[in-house]
Amino acid sequence: MSIYQCLKLALKSISGNKMRSFLTMLGVIIGIAAVITLVSVVQGFSNDLVSTFDSIGTNNITVTLNGRGGNMNIKPEEMIQLADDNRDLFSGVTPSVTLVGAVVKYGSVNISSSVYGGNEEYAKIKDYAVANGRFISYIDTTNRNYVCVIGTYVANELFGMSDPIGKILKINGSAYTIIGILEEEGDSTETSTDNMVIIPYSVASRLARNSRISSYTFVATDSASIEPAKSIIEDYLYDIFEDEDAYNVSNLSELVDTIEDLTGTLSTVLAGIAAISLLVGGIGIMNIMLVSVTERTREIGIRKAIGGKRRDILAQFVIEAIITSGLGGIIGIIVGAVLSTVLAKLLGVSGGVSLGAIILSFSVSVLIGILFGYFPAAKASKLNPIDALRHE
Amino acid sequence: MIELCDVYKIYDEGENEVRALDGVTFRISEGEFVAIVGKSGSGKSTCMNIIGALDVPTRGTYKLNGTDVSKLSDNELAIIRNKTLGFIFQQYNLIPKNSIYENVELPLIYQGIPASKRREMVISSLERVGLADRLHHMPNQLSGGQQQRVSIARALAANPPVILADEPTGALDSKTGKDVMKFLMSLNESGKTIILITHDIGIAECAKRIIRIHDGKIVSDTQNIPKPENLE
Ligand SMILES: Nc1ncnc2c1ncn2[C@@H]1O[C@H](COP(=O)(O)OP(=O)(O)O)[C@@H](O)[C@H]1O
């Protein structure tokens, strides 16, 4: 009997028992939908996390100085020199001063904003782009010019439609000339990164509590240089402080690796749980196929009596099982795709169903059909024709 | 072409064994029209099932066209059932979910005949039994006599040389039963070997040879001059 005939037979049998076929498929549908949804959502979540860190910069090395008994004896110029001396490992460095909740004022409008101090490389290192005007220059930092670059939220709030460049605003009481506006980074709201002001670090250090610069961001040339770059910084700092607790040198790529490991494990575990429900679905198929074989014993007898071979009967039932589970798989994929899209929206993670998960789960559902359909089919094909015919 | 030699079929061997066939020997040649008669439970169906390669004897040999059927594989048996033997059952044994057309087509599908040729064969076979206008009816939409004619069409579809009919008239009213018998006689005229089971002696007398069976043993085996007038 040809495959085409088998397919026709199987489809006929499935459509002749729609409700039962659907209930049989349900196990596979739920299993596949669960696999796809869980894997997609976890993967979306993980991708979001990783890309967040990537935008911060995985090649960035953050150095924090705690000082030793309040005695801080490193100048920013020394740190910059350290990077300059090792150009093969470092592609940039900036001192980094952070001042949260500074009062930024223009005319009669007051807002609370985050103020950051950096050098001319700060924008490149933090991946900010200037939309209008220019960024802080080397001269600005060495001359301690009171200039600033503002985010779109600050620009909108303080200046509305008018051009802020050249205007003078006040940060915690001191006057700064606006030299540039950053491109929109977030969504221009108060809580986004667009609510910020960047000023030369040399000026910012005066705003900071004890006029010290306690943080630097180095950029390694590539991921391979991260480790040697870190040790150079650590060695340099140890020579100065002779105390490992006086400083901290860290890099995000380790964290990203950990997160990737973690979400990988998480999705494996979830997929495992979902796979169990697939197994249950497979057993459901086997159960129904066994019932179907019993119900159709007489039909099998007739088929054998008029020349149906063992393999014809086997093919008929196996293909029926494969189609049932394959159809369940396809429905499960659709349900899973819809569900993961909806869930991704609800949870605010990036969507997208992984093609790998679709291919894998479809193959698994077909495999389930073969695996769990084979046993009942083999049972059917081995029936003695005369016993099958006598069956009521 | 059909040779049974000392064939036994024993159910539940041991103390309460049933000897459905108790040492049966006969041979049937090509073109014969044999009626096997006997009362209910005498072993007729058991005998027919063995001839039809649906069942195997407990002991003894059954040779079909010179080959020992008991030595054949499952596959080879299926081919014999498909090409050499056409079985007509008392209960018709049509597949209820398949149309008349599909039922008659089935042995041809198993034979691997291409679709276009199948169609021709199915229609010509249904024409012979006068049901070519019912191709797409389902079995339960037909009367008993019509269903039996479908099962005859199915048995004839692959054009086997031997037709086995186990009480083909048993479930039919006498008028329809007689029509079926006339049809079987005409098939025999056209050269087919026919083996018929019946407990109705009037029907048996339409055959050219009558084998009487009682408690699994052959009690007589005689030539007969067909009496078609029994069917009037
Ligand atoms: N599968 C079986 N198991 C046990 N006994 C059986 C079986 N099939 C038939 N028999 C017995 O074998 C005998 C012959 O049966 P059967 O050939 O069907 O008779 P007939 O067709 O002449 O009415 C009967 O006594 C019947 O009860």
Ligand SMILES: [Mg+2]
């Ligand atoms: Mg009988």
